[in-house]
Amino acid sequence: MTILTRLYKLAVIVLLFSISACTSVSNQPILIPPPVTENQSFTLYPVESSEQIFTLSDTITQQLDAAFPSTKRNLNTTRKLLNFLLENGDASLLYQAGATLTANQAYRDLNANCLSLSILAYSIAEYLGMQGQFQTVHIPEYWALNKGYNLLTGHINLIVTQHRNNNTNVTYVYDAKTSLVIDFDPNSRGEKFQTTPISKQRITAMFYNNKGAAAMLNQNYDLAYSYFLAATKADKYYSAAWGNLAVLLRLDSQYDNAELAYNYALLLNNDNNTALGNLALLYQLTDRPELADKILSKLDLKRQSNPYYHVSLGNNAYLEQNYQDAIKHFNKAKRIDDNIHDSYFGLARTYYQLGDFKQAYRQLRLANKHADFDHDKQRYQNKLQALSDMTARVINH
Numbered sequence: 537m538t539i540l541t542r543l544y545k546l547a548v549i550v551l552l553f554s555i556s557a558c559t560s561v562s563n564q565p566i567l568i569p570p571p572v573t574e575n576q577s578f579t580l581y582p583v584e585s586s587e588q589i590f591t592l593s594d595t596i597t598q599q600l601d602a603a604f605p606s607t608k609r610n611l612n613t614t615r616k617l618l619n620f621l622l623e624n625g626d627a628s629l630l631y632q633a634g635a636t637l638t639a640n641q642a643y644r645d646l647n648a649n650c651l652s653l654s655i656l657a658y659s660i661a662e663y664l665g666m667q668g669q670f671q672t673v674h675i676p677e678y679w680a681l682n683k684g685y686n687l688l689t690g691h692i693n694l695i696v697t698q699h700r701n702n703n704t705n706v707t708y709v710y711d712a713k714t715s716l717v718i719d720f721d722p723n724s725r726g727e728k729f730q731t732t733p734i735s736k737q738r739i740t741a742m743f744y745n746n747k748g749a750a751a752m753l754n755q756n757y758d759l760a761y762s763y764f765l766a767a768t769k770a771d772k773y774y775s776a777a778w779g780n781l782a783v784l785l786r787l788d789s790q791y792d793n794a795e796l797a798y799n800y801a802l803l804l805n806n807d808n809n810t811a812l813g814n815l816a817l818l819y820q821l822t823d824r825p826e827l828a829d830k831i832l833s834k835l836d837l838k839r840q841s842n843p844y845y846h847v848s849l850g851n852n853a854y855l856e857q858n859y860q861d862a863i864k865h866f867n868k869a870k871r872i873d874d875n876i877h878d879s880y881f882g883l884a885r886t887y888y889q890l891g892d893f894k895q896a897y898r899q900l901r902l903a904n905k906h907a908d909f910d911h912d913k914q915r916y917q918n919k920l921q922a923l924s925d926m927t928a929r930v931i932n933h
Contacts, residue, residue: 567803569772570796572785578761583747584638586740586770590659593640600663609665611698615716617664618657618696636746650720651742654694657718658739661696669695670739671731673719676842677809690776692734692742693719741771745780752784760784775804779811786814791822809835843869843876850882854889862886877906881916888923897923 592600604613635648639659642648648656658668673691697715748763761784767777782797795818801811813835819828839845850865863886869879884899900923904916 567773567800569768569778570793570800572781572790572793572797573765573768576761578788579758580765581759581762583744583762583766586736589638589740589743590655590736591639592643592659592663596640596643596660597663600660604664611666611696611714611716614661614664614666614696618661618716618718636743636750649746651692651739651746653720654692654718655739655743657694657696661694666696666698669697670734670736671695672734674730674732677839677844692739693717693731735771737771738774741767741774741777744770745774745777748777748784749780752780752787757784757788773804775801775808775811778804779808779814782811783814786818786821791818794818809838841872843872843879845869846872847876847878847882850879850886854882854886857889859886859890875906877903877908877912877916880906884919893923893926 603617635645635652637645637648637652639652639656642652642656654670658670661668671693673693675691695715695717744763744767748760748767751757751760751763761781764777764781764784767774768781771777778797778801782794782801785791785794785797795815798811798815798818801808802815805811812831816828816831816835819825819831846865846869850862850869853859853862853865863883866879866882866886869876870883880899880903884896884903887893887895887899897920900916900920904913904920907913907916
């Protein structure tokens with residue numbers, strides 16, 4: 537099986553746990569991390585090295601060598617391969633938003649998130665003699681539900697160019713002729729969001745952060761700590777990793793250390809709203825309601841215009857079985873932006889719980905209509921069919 541055949545089944549988008557930092561390393565002041573990792577009782581597990589994350593296997597490089605002879609490696613030929621990966625990434629129904637994989641695993645398993653696919657694209661481009669530059673894409677705050685948690689997602693993309701001559705005082709400008717933007721989110725590609733270049737070290741830290749978040753969701757706290765510690769070592773200025781480490785410390789009842797880690801995350805990035813919200817939760821747990829309320833009021837006001845915020849509130853209300861409140865939040869999200877499928881799906885499952893199958897079916901159809909990805913459309917189609925079959929059985933009886 538050729539690499540192009542295998543790449544056809546790859547999936548798209550990233551899902552990061554809780555936080556995505558948007559600051560670059562180069563502009564950070566010299567800061568001393570808090571001593572929260574000293575004398576910890578967590579058991580350390582080995583994690584992937586940076587080389588293991590990015591290096592392509594001999595099988596992949598042999599296929600690349602066969603498809604792209606060394607004399608024909610340039611941006612135009614590389615563009616064909618990366619465009620193929622980009623345009624066909626959503627063909628797989630094996631999509632998993634939370635799957636953070638190395639380049640080799642993403643290629644082998646055909647099942648990865650945006651971060652992993654970007655790592656794969658970067659490694660392929662570098663092997664073919666191109667230069668890759670990762671970027672953070674400054675998208676609005678977006679939450680997705682995973683195992684009962686509202687997880688804040690972030691997004692990156694990749695610019696691929698011909699290798700540059702570093703011995704000249706030339707300023708390079710990216711354009712469509714000399715560069716290729718690899719972005720696995722069609723919504724991001726369609727919008728002109730601001731971007732910030734980020735280093736390979738930051739991407740490595742993001743990899744560890746995602747893996748740690750997955751372990752924390754599975755209550756494997758020793759493994760989660762191992763990954764968060766690796767993330768802070770790979771990039772000590774990565775606010776997201778410190779924020780997630782703080783969550784883990786709070787879960788371990790290390791409230792003082794958690795507060796230190798939250799404040800350090802905010803010192804690194806004062807726009808880290810998730811760390812700020814989690815700090816408010818810590819204040820509530822430690823009987824400081826005035827400080828908590830001050831933060832939560834500020835965040836609520838800041839997020840009122842964000843439809844995904846109201847979707848997340850609706851999801852929370854749904855999980856607490858406050859179905860009327862859930863409907864209010866989902867409708868508020870819909871009034872702000874009526875093209876978001878998440879709000880329609882939230883309404884559909886809420887109406888289903890209330891026994892209003894007609895409304896549930898109507899909202900599911902709207903969710904299907906506004907879904908961006910084939911895997912979401914298929915998921916909604918399956919639910920529509922199941923709801924239709926169930927309704928038919930009820931009527932026939």
